[in-house]
Amino acid sequence: MTGTPLQTGFTFYYMRRTKKGNSTIDGDATTSLTDKASFTDAVKPIGTCRTVEEFWSIYNFLIRPHELPATTDYHFFREGVKPTWEDPYNSNGGRWTIRLPKRGMIGSRYWEEVMLSLLGGFPDVPDGEICGAVISVRGHEDVLSIWNKTASNQRIVVRIKEVLKKMLRLPTTGASMRYHNHPRS
Numbered sequence: 001m002t003g004t005p006l007q008t009g010f011t012f013y014y015m016r017r018t019k020k021g022n023s024t025i026d027g028d029a030t031t032s033l034t035d036k037a038s039f040t041d042a043v044k045p046i047g048t049c050r051t052v053e054e055f056w057s058i059y060n061f062l063i064r065p066h067e068l069p070a071t072t073d074y075h076f077f078r079e080g081v082k083p084t085w086e087d088p089y090n091s092n093g094g095r096w097t098i099r100l101p102k103r104g105m106i107g108s109r110y111w112e113e114v115m116l117s118l119l120g121g122f123p124d125v126p127d128g129e130i131c132g133a134v135i136s137v138r139g140h141e142d143v144l145s146i147w148n149k150t151a152s153n154q155r156i157v158v159r160i161k162e163v164l165k166k167m168l169r170l171p172t173t174g175a176s177m178r179y180h181n182h183p184r185s
């Protein structure tokens with residue numbers, strides 16, 4: 001491996017849903033996402049980066065979130081961790097969601113900030129606690145989700161919120177942030 005190694009590898013994923021129902025478009029076929037297997041099949045890996053240079057090689061190839069069609073998701077997760085609630089790394093965790101109005105490139109900017117922080121490690125958050133992130137492009141908003149491993153540790157959950165608010169320069173009031181525990185299977 002040549003280049004500047006990352007502390008841990010990360011994998012980019014892509015998923016596109018139809019506007020009606022809970023399905024994804026894969027070529028000309030539409031697949032129902034009514035079960036876990038279909039959802040897992042719908043999330044397509046784009047590539048894995050283990051160096052800074054590999055990250056930029058993949059990232060620079062991707063269409064920015066503000067240019068994606070509605071109902072498209074990008075996922076960016078630790079290598080070996082699937083972007084599903086059922087993955088053992090995620091199963092006892094949860095996620096912070098931030099709802100972003102469609103204003104210019106704000107969703108793209110926040111997405112990039114979060115990915116770069118994942119690569120370098122979230123400050124004052126235990127190493128390995130952040131599993132990954134998702135940007136979900138929707139018609140009138142983008143939804144940024146940051147997944148963590150341990151939903152039961154309120155100190156960590158609150159610390160992640162504080163780090164996100166500071167990193168993204170979110171207002172202290174009116175920021176649409178909410179924490180969700182991952183459902184148990």
